[in-house]
Amino acid sequence: MQWIDISTFKALRQMLAEDVKILGGGTKLLQEGPLPNRVMDLSSLPIEQGLYQAPDGSVHIGPQTTLEDLLNWPDTPNDIKRVLKKMGAVPFRNLATVIGRLANREDISDLYPVMRLYQTQVTFVTPITGVPQERPLTWESPELPEAWLEVVIPPKTSAYPLVEFLKFGKSSQSRTLLNVTAGLQPVPATPFWTLTLIVSGITPAPQEWHWTESGEAIFSVVTGQLGERCFSVTADPFECHLIRSYWDILAQRLEERLGGI
Ligand SMILES: Cc1cc2nc3c(=O)[nH]c(=O)nc-3n(C[C@H](O)[C@H](O)[C@H](O)COP(=O)(O)OP(=O)(O)OC[C@H]3O[C@@H](n4cnc5c(N)ncnc54)[C@H](O)[C@@H]3O)c2cc1C
Structure with missing residues (x-):
């Protein structure tokens, strides 16, 4: 495997055009499936690599920021910290990067839902333009290879959502099989x-399912409609039962937090 150190945007654009894979912490790229022939590292690129808060209050997360960095940072919103704490153990979180987790579209991610609910933005480069562009964090795989330079949690101008989540694994040692995350926002x-x-x-x-209702009605409306939504995407009664049971727990937690506001 050849390791390529990128220090200019011109070189980055060229390597993206040649479909060279970008290395984050390597916990997926170097551990699962065949090793790529060439990998590139963005750590010499002249951009912010770590974590900082801009004067407008937005939180900027660069490519070298690990899950543990974000967990231990004082300005990380508490709901995001609670998700991070449930992701693997400390040695894994010290290696895996926030961007590597979000850019890696495995069929399940614990971090994506909460970052999506926080309306996270992605700054990225493609081989076509070679200049940084922005877009909201979404799951869809891009048509062109992308290098993510940072992800940005917007400032708390309106209230951040109240977020509750539950993950289900076959055993405490295994990866998550199902993650149900609920976000409530006025x-x-x-x-x-x-x-x-x-x-x-x-x-x-x-x-991703949405409902907009009054505070009194929202929980019962979701409870009434969730089964139908679930069976529209899977015919597996166990999965739908699990999701409805999880929703009951999440709804109770959200109602309690709502009562405390
Ligand atoms: C022991 C262990 C426990 C785990 N536990 C959990 C868990 O609890 N919850 C969970 O959700 N996941 C879990 N995972 C999955 C883990 O989060 C993924 O392996 C994740 O991709 C790790 O990020 P990384 O920085 O190591 O990415 P890498 O392996 O380096 O890269 C992953 C992908 O992201 C791409 N990428 C990396 N950086 C960039 C960039 N700057 N721009 C564009 N693309 C980029 C790579 O090219 C690659 O396709 C676990 C994995 C392990 C090994």
């Missing part, structure tokens, strides 16, 4: 709330 200047449920593990891409 609709500004109305008595309504938007509830977003992101379910990953039952289909190759996470399912």
Whole structure:
């Protein structure tokens, strides 16, 4: 395997065009499947590599930021910290990068749902333009190879969502098989709330469902409609039963937090 050190955007663009894989912590790229012939490392690129808060309050996460860095950073929102704590053990979190986890579209990710609910933005480069562009964090695989330079959690201008999640694995040692994450956010200047449920593990891409209702109605409406939504994407009654049971727990936690606001 050849290791390529990239120090200019010109070189990055060239290597992307040649489909050279980007190395984060290597916990997926160097451990699963055949090793790539060539990998490139972005650590010499003249960009912010770590974690910082901009004057507008947005949180910027560069390519060398590990899961453990984000977990231990004082300004990381608590709901994101709670997810990070449930991801593997410390030695793994010291290696795996935030960007490597989000750019890697395995059929399940514990970090994607909470970062999506926080309306995270991605700054990336493709071989076509070679200049940094921005877009919201989504699951869809891009048509062109991308180098992610940073992910940005926007400033807390409106309230951050209340986030609760549950993950299900075959045993405590195994990877997650199902992750159900719920985010509750007020609709500004109305008595309504938007509830977003992101379910990953039952289909190759996470399912994202939304409801907007008044605070009194939202939990019962979701409970009433969840079965139908679930059976529209899987015929497996066990998965739908699990998702509904998880929702009951998440709804109870969210209702308690809502009562405390
Ligand atoms: C022991 C262990 C426990 C785990 N536990 C969990 C868990 O609890 N929850 C969970 O969700 N996942 C878990 N995982 C999966 C893990 O999160 C993935 O392996 C993840 O991709 C790790 O990030 P990395 O930095 O090591 O990525 P790498 O392996 O380096 O790269 C992964 C992918 O991301 C791409 N990539 C990396 N950096 C960039 C960049 N800057 N721009 C564009 N693409 C990039 C790579 O090219 C590659 O395709 C676990 C894995 C292990 C080995």
